[in-house]
Amino acid sequence: MDHLIHETKSKEIPVSPSKTYSLLGVTEGTTIQVATTEVLDESNSAHASPGLVRRIALVFLLTTIITLALALIFPSPLEEPANPAVTPIPAKAPWYFLWLQELIAITTIKIGTFSISGGLIGGILIPAFLILLAAVWPFLDKSPADAVGVWFHRSRRRQNVIFTLICLAVIILIIIGVYLRGPYWNFYWPWQDWPEMPTLF
Secondary structure: OOOOOOOEEEEOOOOOOOOOOOHHHOOOOOOOOOOEEEEOOHHHOOOHHHHHHHHHHHHHHHHHHHHHHHHHHOOOOOOOOOOOOOOOOOOOOOOOOHHHHHHHHHOOEEEOOEEEOHHHHHHHHHHHHHHHHHHHHHHHOOOOHHHOOOOOOHHHHHHHHHHHHHHHHHHHHHHHHHHOEOHHHOEOOOOOOOOOOOOOO
């Protein structure tokens, strides 16, 4: 890796009057991508081929081998063909949507005869907030220029913590939905047996 970039020099790039630096072009000034660095010469840089190509091929092969090995060790057969006359209890969404289904379940609040819809809170409001947060966050990001291309830069600690917590929450909701939700979407611990359910035709 000694042939990778070692020396760079700052080069101020003038702002182009015909180019905008934000969505719709309403923001004045520049971004950290405009004030960039310039490689001194080709002797300080690395070529994508064969260095990068070899690494990509290696990662691809390792991923394929690990996936095939896991498929042999932990077989995951397909379920029986769908029968429209039989309704499974519980009916679960695919695993990548299961966190939403679980979120709807845990945000359904009943107080006496009064009920707050989990479909509204967990199915619409919380996902809409997460999408809005992902769309607005780049405009609120005030990270310095030296944070560009640096993993886990100290100035981005808050962003990394929030992103990690959201990912962990989604994973936990998926695990609960897959393993701990039984008939009628009731909660069962792993050591509890599910009740026998009649087959509906």
